[in-house]
Amino acid sequence: MAPRSFLQWPVVRQLTTGDLLGRGPSVTSARTKAIAPRTATADRVVQSVCPYCAVGCGQRVYVKDEKVIQIEGDPDSPISRGRLCPKGSASEQLVNSPGRQTKVLYRAPRSTEWQRLDLATAVEMIAERFIETRRRTWQQEDEHGRLLRRTMGIASLGGATLDNEENYLIKKLFTAAGAVQTENQARI
Known part of the structure:
Protein backbone atom coordinates (compact mmCIF):
# COMPACT_ATOMS: atom_id res chain seq x y z
CA MET A 1 0.00 0.00 0.00
CA ALA A 2 1.47 3.34 -1.07
CA PRO A 3 1.75 6.05 1.57
CA ARG A 4 -0.91 8.73 1.34
CA SER A 5 0.07 12.35 1.01
CA PHE A 6 -1.11 15.04 3.38
CA LEU A 7 -3.49 16.41 0.70
CA GLN A 8 -5.35 13.08 0.52
CA TRP A 9 -6.44 13.21 4.14
CA PRO A 10 -10.22 13.49 4.42
CA VAL A 11 -10.02 16.47 6.82
CA VAL A 12 -7.87 18.42 4.34
CA ARG A 13 -10.26 17.52 1.51
CA GLN A 14 -13.19 18.72 3.65
CA LEU A 15 -11.60 22.10 4.17
CA THR A 16 -10.35 22.57 0.59
CA THR A 17 -13.58 21.49 -1.14
CA GLY A 18 -16.01 23.31 1.14
CA ASP A 19 -17.55 20.06 2.37
CA LEU A 20 -17.19 21.10 6.02
CA LEU A 21 -19.65 18.54 7.42
CA GLY A 22 -17.86 15.66 5.67
CA ARG A 23 -20.94 14.23 4.01
CA GLY A 24 -19.99 14.61 0.36
CA PRO A 25 -17.20 13.70 -2.01
CA SER A 26 -14.44 14.80 0.38
CA VAL A 27 -14.85 11.69 2.50
CA THR A 28 -15.31 9.28 -0.41
CA SER A 29 -12.22 7.19 -1.08
CA ALA A 30 -10.99 6.31 -4.56
CA ARG A 31 -11.89 2.67 -3.87
CA THR A 32 -15.46 3.61 -2.95
CA LYS A 33 -15.77 5.75 -6.11
CA ALA A 34 -14.68 2.78 -8.23
CA ILE A 35 -17.27 0.39 -6.76
CA ALA A 36 -20.41 -0.18 -8.84
CA PRO A 37 -23.53 -1.95 -7.62
CA SER A 97 -29.11 -21.97 -3.84
CA PRO A 98 -26.74 -24.87 -4.53
CA GLY A 99 -28.93 -27.02 -2.26
CA ARG A 100 -32.08 -26.43 -4.34
CA GLN A 101 -33.68 -29.68 -5.40
CA THR A 102 -34.41 -29.86 -9.12
CA LYS A 103 -35.16 -33.59 -9.39
CA VAL A 104 -38.13 -35.55 -8.05
CA LEU A 105 -37.12 -37.63 -5.02
CA TYR A 106 -39.22 -40.47 -3.60
CA ARG A 107 -38.82 -42.48 -0.42
CA ALA A 108 -40.96 -45.60 -0.28
CA PRO A 109 -42.76 -46.43 2.98
CA ARG A 110 -40.35 -47.73 5.65
CA SER A 111 -37.39 -47.14 3.34
CA THR A 112 -34.28 -45.23 4.44
CA GLU A 113 -33.13 -44.35 0.93
CA TRP A 114 -34.36 -41.75 -1.54
CA GLN A 115 -34.70 -42.66 -5.19
CA ARG A 116 -35.05 -40.40 -8.20
CA LEU A 117 -38.20 -40.57 -10.29
CA ASP A 118 -39.07 -38.94 -13.56
CA LEU A 119 -41.78 -36.30 -13.26
CA ALA A 120 -44.44 -38.25 -15.18
CA THR A 121 -44.09 -41.26 -12.87
CA ALA A 122 -44.31 -39.07 -9.74
CA VAL A 123 -47.39 -37.22 -10.99
CA GLU A 124 -49.07 -40.53 -11.87
CA MET A 125 -48.34 -41.93 -8.37
CA ILE A 126 -49.77 -38.82 -6.71
CA ALA A 127 -52.90 -38.84 -8.88
CA GLU A 128 -53.56 -42.54 -8.24
CA ARG A 129 -53.21 -42.10 -4.47
CA PHE A 130 -55.34 -38.95 -4.47
CA ILE A 131 -58.17 -40.63 -6.40
CA GLU A 132 -58.00 -43.82 -4.29
CA THR A 133 -58.06 -41.88 -1.01
CA ARG A 134 -60.98 -39.76 -2.21
CA ARG A 135 -62.90 -42.88 -3.28
CA ARG A 136 -62.20 -44.70 -0.01
CA THR A 137 -63.05 -41.76 2.31
CA TRP A 138 -65.93 -40.16 0.39
CA GLN A 139 -68.96 -39.13 2.48
CA GLN A 140 -72.07 -38.57 0.40
CA GLU A 141 -74.55 -38.15 3.29
CA ASP A 142 -74.49 -38.06 7.08
CA GLU A 143 -76.48 -40.41 9.35
CA HIS A 144 -79.59 -38.18 9.01
CA GLY A 145 -79.54 -38.24 5.20
CA ARG A 146 -78.21 -34.71 4.83
CA LEU A 147 -76.04 -34.18 1.76
CA LEU A 148 -72.32 -33.80 2.59
CA ARG A 149 -70.37 -34.55 -0.60
CA ARG A 150 -66.96 -34.37 1.07
CA THR A 151 -63.86 -36.32 1.96
CA MET A 152 -62.12 -36.09 5.30
CA GLY A 153 -59.17 -38.14 3.99
CA ILE A 154 -57.57 -35.36 1.95
CA ALA A 155 -56.27 -31.99 3.12
CA SER A 156 -53.93 -29.38 1.72
CA LEU A 157 -51.25 -27.37 3.50
CA GLY A 158 -49.67 -24.88 1.12
CA GLY A 159 -46.14 -23.60 1.61
CA ALA A 160 -44.93 -20.06 2.18
CA THR A 161 -43.28 -19.87 -1.23
CA LEU A 162 -46.47 -20.47 -3.18
CA ASP A 163 -47.77 -17.36 -4.88
CA ASN A 164 -51.39 -16.19 -4.92
CA GLU A 165 -52.10 -17.79 -8.30
CA GLU A 166 -50.86 -21.21 -7.15
CA ASN A 167 -52.87 -20.97 -3.93
CA TYR A 168 -55.97 -19.99 -5.92
CA LEU A 169 -55.64 -23.06 -8.15
CA ILE A 170 -54.93 -25.35 -5.18
CA LYS A 171 -58.03 -24.04 -3.39
CA LYS A 172 -60.20 -24.64 -6.48
CA LEU A 173 -58.80 -28.16 -7.00
CA PHE A 174 -59.23 -29.30 -3.41
CA THR A 175 -62.67 -27.75 -3.07
CA ALA A 176 -63.80 -29.44 -6.29
CA ALA A 177 -62.40 -32.74 -4.98
CA GLY A 178 -64.49 -32.40 -1.81
CA ALA A 179 -61.63 -31.69 0.61
CA VAL A 180 -62.78 -29.65 3.59
CA GLN A 181 -59.41 -28.56 5.03
CA THR A 182 -57.36 -26.34 2.74
CA GLU A 183 -54.81 -24.23 4.58
CA ASN A 184 -51.72 -22.19 3.85
CA GLN A 185 -48.60 -22.05 5.98
CA ALA A 186 -48.37 -18.27 5.64
CA ARG A 187 -51.54 -17.85 7.73
CA ILE A 188 -50.52 -20.24 10.50
Whole structure:
Protein backbone atom coordinates (compact mmCIF):
# COMPACT_ATOMS: atom_id res chain seq x y z
CA MET A 1 0.00 0.00 0.00
CA ALA A 2 1.47 3.34 -1.07
CA PRO A 3 1.75 6.05 1.57
CA ARG A 4 -0.91 8.73 1.34
CA SER A 5 0.07 12.35 1.01
CA PHE A 6 -1.11 15.04 3.38
CA LEU A 7 -3.49 16.41 0.70
CA GLN A 8 -5.35 13.08 0.52
CA TRP A 9 -6.44 13.21 4.14
CA PRO A 10 -10.22 13.49 4.42
CA VAL A 11 -10.02 16.47 6.82
CA VAL A 12 -7.87 18.42 4.34
CA ARG A 13 -10.26 17.52 1.51
CA GLN A 14 -13.19 18.72 3.65
CA LEU A 15 -11.60 22.10 4.17
CA THR A 16 -10.35 22.57 0.59
CA THR A 17 -13.58 21.49 -1.14
CA GLY A 18 -16.01 23.31 1.14
CA ASP A 19 -17.55 20.06 2.37
CA LEU A 20 -17.19 21.10 6.02
CA LEU A 21 -19.65 18.54 7.42
CA GLY A 22 -17.86 15.66 5.67
CA ARG A 23 -20.94 14.23 4.01
CA GLY A 24 -19.99 14.61 0.36
CA PRO A 25 -17.20 13.70 -2.01
CA SER A 26 -14.44 14.80 0.38
CA VAL A 27 -14.85 11.69 2.50
CA THR A 28 -15.31 9.28 -0.41
CA SER A 29 -12.22 7.19 -1.08
CA ALA A 30 -10.99 6.31 -4.56
CA ARG A 31 -11.89 2.67 -3.87
CA THR A 32 -15.46 3.61 -2.95
CA LYS A 33 -15.77 5.75 -6.11
CA ALA A 34 -14.68 2.78 -8.23
CA ILE A 35 -17.27 0.39 -6.76
CA ALA A 36 -20.41 -0.18 -8.84
CA PRO A 37 -23.53 -1.95 -7.62
CA ARG A 38 -24.00 -5.49 -8.95
CA THR A 39 -27.37 -4.42 -10.31
CA ALA A 40 -25.65 -2.03 -12.75
CA THR A 41 -24.51 -4.98 -14.89
CA ALA A 42 -27.99 -6.50 -15.23
CA ASP A 43 -29.33 -7.11 -18.73
CA ARG A 44 -32.90 -6.46 -17.61
CA VAL A 45 -35.06 -5.80 -14.58
CA VAL A 46 -38.30 -7.74 -14.08
CA GLN A 47 -41.04 -6.67 -11.70
CA SER A 48 -42.32 -9.45 -9.47
CA VAL A 49 -44.12 -10.15 -6.21
CA CYS A 50 -42.42 -11.70 -3.17
CA PRO A 51 -43.43 -15.38 -2.94
CA TYR A 52 -43.38 -15.77 0.83
CA CYS A 53 -46.52 -14.44 2.46
CA ALA A 54 -49.86 -12.97 1.47
CA VAL A 55 -48.76 -9.34 1.78
CA GLY A 56 -47.62 -9.13 -1.86
CA CYS A 57 -44.55 -6.92 -1.56
CA GLY A 58 -43.19 -5.73 -4.91
CA GLN A 59 -39.78 -6.91 -6.05
CA ARG A 60 -37.33 -5.96 -8.75
CA VAL A 61 -35.54 -9.01 -10.11
CA TYR A 62 -32.22 -8.22 -11.80
CA VAL A 63 -31.30 -10.70 -14.54
CA LYS A 64 -27.94 -11.09 -16.29
CA ASP A 65 -27.30 -13.80 -18.90
CA GLU A 66 -30.72 -15.33 -18.02
CA LYS A 67 -29.65 -15.80 -14.38
CA VAL A 68 -31.07 -13.94 -11.37
CA ILE A 69 -28.25 -11.87 -9.87
CA GLN A 70 -30.14 -9.76 -7.32
CA ILE A 71 -33.64 -9.17 -5.93
CA GLU A 72 -34.56 -5.90 -4.25
CA GLY A 73 -37.71 -4.19 -3.08
CA ASP A 74 -39.67 -2.28 -5.72
CA PRO A 75 -40.01 1.40 -4.73
CA ASP A 76 -42.98 1.71 -7.14
CA SER A 77 -44.98 -0.88 -5.18
CA PRO A 78 -47.84 0.78 -3.27
CA ILE A 79 -47.78 -2.11 -0.80
CA SER A 80 -44.15 -2.24 0.31
CA ARG A 81 -42.71 1.01 -1.15
CA GLY A 82 -39.36 -0.66 -1.82
CA ARG A 83 -39.04 -2.50 1.48
CA LEU A 84 -38.69 -6.25 1.99
CA CYS A 85 -38.60 -8.36 5.13
CA PRO A 86 -35.53 -10.59 5.73
CA LYS A 87 -37.17 -13.54 3.94
CA GLY A 88 -38.11 -11.40 0.95
CA SER A 89 -34.63 -9.91 0.80
CA ALA A 90 -33.15 -13.41 0.68
CA SER A 91 -35.56 -14.74 -1.96
CA GLU A 92 -32.78 -14.74 -4.58
CA GLN A 93 -31.59 -17.89 -2.81
CA LEU A 94 -34.78 -19.68 -3.87
CA VAL A 95 -33.41 -19.82 -7.40
CA ASN A 96 -29.64 -19.82 -6.92
CA SER A 97 -29.11 -21.97 -3.84
CA PRO A 98 -26.74 -24.87 -4.53
CA GLY A 99 -28.93 -27.02 -2.26
CA ARG A 100 -32.08 -26.43 -4.34
CA GLN A 101 -33.68 -29.68 -5.40
CA THR A 102 -34.41 -29.86 -9.12
CA LYS A 103 -35.16 -33.59 -9.39
CA VAL A 104 -38.13 -35.55 -8.05
CA LEU A 105 -37.12 -37.63 -5.02
CA TYR A 106 -39.22 -40.47 -3.60
CA ARG A 107 -38.82 -42.48 -0.42
CA ALA A 108 -40.96 -45.60 -0.28
CA PRO A 109 -42.76 -46.43 2.98
CA ARG A 110 -40.35 -47.73 5.65
CA SER A 111 -37.39 -47.14 3.34
CA THR A 112 -34.28 -45.23 4.44
CA GLU A 113 -33.13 -44.35 0.93
CA TRP A 114 -34.36 -41.75 -1.54
CA GLN A 115 -34.70 -42.66 -5.19
CA ARG A 116 -35.05 -40.40 -8.20
CA LEU A 117 -38.20 -40.57 -10.29
CA ASP A 118 -39.07 -38.94 -13.56
CA LEU A 119 -41.78 -36.30 -13.26
CA ALA A 120 -44.44 -38.25 -15.18
CA THR A 121 -44.09 -41.26 -12.87
CA ALA A 122 -44.31 -39.07 -9.74
CA VAL A 123 -47.39 -37.22 -10.99
CA GLU A 124 -49.07 -40.53 -11.87
CA MET A 125 -48.34 -41.93 -8.37
CA ILE A 126 -49.77 -38.82 -6.71
CA ALA A 127 -52.90 -38.84 -8.88
CA GLU A 128 -53.56 -42.54 -8.24
CA ARG A 129 -53.21 -42.10 -4.47
CA PHE A 130 -55.34 -38.95 -4.47
CA ILE A 131 -58.17 -40.63 -6.40
CA GLU A 132 -58.00 -43.82 -4.29
CA THR A 133 -58.06 -41.88 -1.01
CA ARG A 134 -60.98 -39.76 -2.21
CA ARG A 135 -62.90 -42.88 -3.28
CA ARG A 136 -62.20 -44.70 -0.01
CA THR A 137 -63.05 -41.76 2.31
CA TRP A 138 -65.93 -40.16 0.39
CA GLN A 139 -68.96 -39.13 2.48
CA GLN A 140 -72.07 -38.57 0.40
CA GLU A 141 -74.55 -38.15 3.29
CA ASP A 142 -74.49 -38.06 7.08
CA GLU A 143 -76.48 -40.41 9.35
CA HIS A 144 -79.59 -38.18 9.01
CA GLY A 145 -79.54 -38.24 5.20
CA ARG A 146 -78.21 -34.71 4.83
CA LEU A 147 -76.04 -34.18 1.76
CA LEU A 148 -72.32 -33.80 2.59
CA ARG A 149 -70.37 -34.55 -0.60
CA ARG A 150 -66.96 -34.37 1.07
CA THR A 151 -63.86 -36.32 1.96
CA MET A 152 -62.12 -36.09 5.30
CA GLY A 153 -59.17 -38.14 3.99
CA ILE A 154 -57.57 -35.36 1.95
CA ALA A 155 -56.27 -31.99 3.12
CA SER A 156 -53.93 -29.38 1.72
CA LEU A 157 -51.25 -27.37 3.50
CA GLY A 158 -49.67 -24.88 1.12
CA GLY A 159 -46.14 -23.60 1.61
CA ALA A 160 -44.93 -20.06 2.18
CA THR A 161 -43.28 -19.87 -1.23
CA LEU A 162 -46.47 -20.47 -3.18
CA ASP A 163 -47.77 -17.36 -4.88
CA ASN A 164 -51.39 -16.19 -4.92
CA GLU A 165 -52.10 -17.79 -8.30
CA GLU A 166 -50.86 -21.21 -7.15
CA ASN A 167 -52.87 -20.97 -3.93
CA TYR A 168 -55.97 -19.99 -5.92
CA LEU A 169 -55.64 -23.06 -8.15
CA ILE A 170 -54.93 -25.35 -5.18
CA LYS A 171 -58.03 -24.04 -3.39
CA LYS A 172 -60.20 -24.64 -6.48
CA LEU A 173 -58.80 -28.16 -7.00
CA PHE A 174 -59.23 -29.30 -3.41
CA THR A 175 -62.67 -27.75 -3.07
CA ALA A 176 -63.80 -29.44 -6.29
CA ALA A 177 -62.40 -32.74 -4.98
CA GLY A 178 -64.49 -32.40 -1.81
CA ALA A 179 -61.63 -31.69 0.61
CA VAL A 180 -62.78 -29.65 3.59
CA GLN A 181 -59.41 -28.56 5.03
CA THR A 182 -57.36 -26.34 2.74
CA GLU A 183 -54.81 -24.23 4.58
CA ASN A 184 -51.72 -22.19 3.85
CA GLN A 185 -48.60 -22.05 5.98
CA ALA A 186 -48.37 -18.27 5.64
CA ARG A 187 -51.54 -17.85 7.73
CA ILE A 188 -50.52 -20.24 10.50
